[in-house]
Amino acid sequence: MTTNCEHIARLLPAYAEDGLDAGDKARVDAHVSACEVCRESLAFFTQLEGSLAERHTLRPAASASARRVVERMGLRPQRHAVPLLTRFPAMVSVALVISGVAALLLRGWMQELAARVAMGSGEFMRDLGTAFSVLLERLPAGMEAVAAVNEWILTTVYFGVLALTLLTGSWMVLRYARE
Amino acid sequence: MGEGTGVTRQNDPELIAGALQGSEKAFRKLVERYHPVVYSVVRAVLGDRDDVEDVVQEVFIKVYRGLAKFRQEAKFSTWIYRIARNEAMNTVGKKLVSGQPIEEVLVETPAHLRPDEQFHRRAQRSELEGHMARLDQDYRMVLELRYMGEKSYAQISETMGLPMGTVKSYIHRAKIELKKLMTRQTTETRAGLRKP
Ligand SMILES: [Zn+2]
Secondary structure, three states: OOOHHHHHHHHHHHHOOOOHHHHHHHHHHHHHHHHHHHHHHHHHHHHHHHHHHOOOOOOOHHHHHHHHHHHHHHHOOOOOOOOHHOOOOOOHHHHHHHHHHHHHHHHHHHHHHEEEEEEEHOOHHHHHHHHEEEHHHHHHHHHHHHHHHHHHHHHHHHHHHHHHHHHHHHHHHHHHHHO | HHHOOOOOOOOOHHHHHHOOOOOOOHHHHHHHHHHHHHHHHHHHHHHHHHHHHHHHHHHHHHHHHHHHHHHOOOOOEEEHHHHHHHHHHHHHHOOOOOOOOHOOOOOOOOOOHHHHHHHHHHHHHHHHHHHHHHOOOHHHHHHHHHOOOOOOHHHHHHHHHOOOHHHHHHHHHHHHHHHHHHHHHHHHHOOOOOOO
16 A cells, blocks of 8 residues: 555545545546556445445335324324314304394395385385384484484494404414415 | 435425424324434434334334424434434443354345355355444444435435544445454355454
8 A cells, every 4th residue: 555545545435425626536547547456445345235225215204204204293184174263263154244234235225225115015024114213203302413424434444354354364264364 | 315306395494393383294204304313313223123123113212202392493303313312322332242153144136146145155255244233333333324324425424513524534434344353254254264
């Protein structure tokens, strides 16, 4: 072994794993073609590289291991279970939309009903209708103003809460869906 | 290396957040992603023992329980590496390392080889296993992460918190050490020497 051999010997493991730059690789090639000791050494490292490269086949499958870990911990698969926190705003907004639409429809329908009943078909119904329309007519003017303001406040609050729950609901659903 | 590169691949913080919210799926993905690292680390500390996979699972249970304490400034691989190393070291302390006979190591050999070739291959692997057990733990650690765990130098450097140059030189020195051990054994066998 010469001093050159010592220098080359240090490069051989990297050569065997194909990790040398072109210059060093050429130096090793030139030396190895002339030096039997280093040639044998390189053969060893090449063979070792082959053995090591097969080593990963000894490792058990990650997916099987992951399944066992999850089982051992008693974690239940909950693939599509949406957390309550995500469901709540969504449910509230749906309820608000339905009740809002229902209130609007019902309001028109109620007024129509009252008008029809007042026009009369059957005594009882007429009486009921008359009582209802009389009640409506006799509402003092002041009350109407109060009712209008109340309606305005209610509408604002209603749409505010609706918008808020819709926004948080969809944000959380989107966030969860990315999982 | 060899990890999914699909569009839907989630990064670690996303999976950690999912696992913290109780998503079994997110945690399972994390385990799958870090299994090669944890397995290699445990194997590097314990060697070829029957309970390696048991310890690996213990590590992941500890990881799950400690997930809330994980600080995102640190690399997840570094954090998990430390847990795996500690857990494996504790196992060494608790149970006496039995030094399972190398002959009993069950290794798979490619089926396309002739029986004598298979035998030769198996013997080679057992030999390697025995010599690896005699390396310094740091050397064994980098070798296992590189070959058992199929990690790149950059990934090993990040995981172990070592400079890339150090990782490279550890791997090369580990191989030179293996050569010494294997050559010594060959000369001893040739000379008919046996350990008392
Ligand atoms: Zn030489």
